[in-house]
Amino acid sequence: MGKRSIDYHKNLIKDLKNPAEAAAYLEVALEEGNKEEFLLALRNVAEAIGISELSKKSNIDTEALYKILSEKENLQLYTFVSLLKNMGLRLSVHEISR
DSSP states (O other): OHHHHHHHHHHHHHHTTSHHHHHHHHHHHHHHTOHHHHHHHHHHHHHHHOHHHHHHHHTOOHHHHHHHTSTTSOOOHHHHHHHHHHTTOOOOOOOOOO
């Protein structure tokens, strides 16, 4: 069963290299409203882009970036928006249809 998990993660990371897929993935995670799940999704997108590449683009030390993306860190909105921008994504808010 361990092999199946590795294959799933590899395929997920491969899919998240596509900015549209990454945006949809993060949007769903954000809608869930669970901080831990959202940070996991953000880490997966960062992994797909490449942590060192994202670190350089964001002008954030690699070690600091890992800390920011950890479950224990309280991700600040400014840092989050900056990371999204350097992932080629942006945060948006939409009216809920009723």
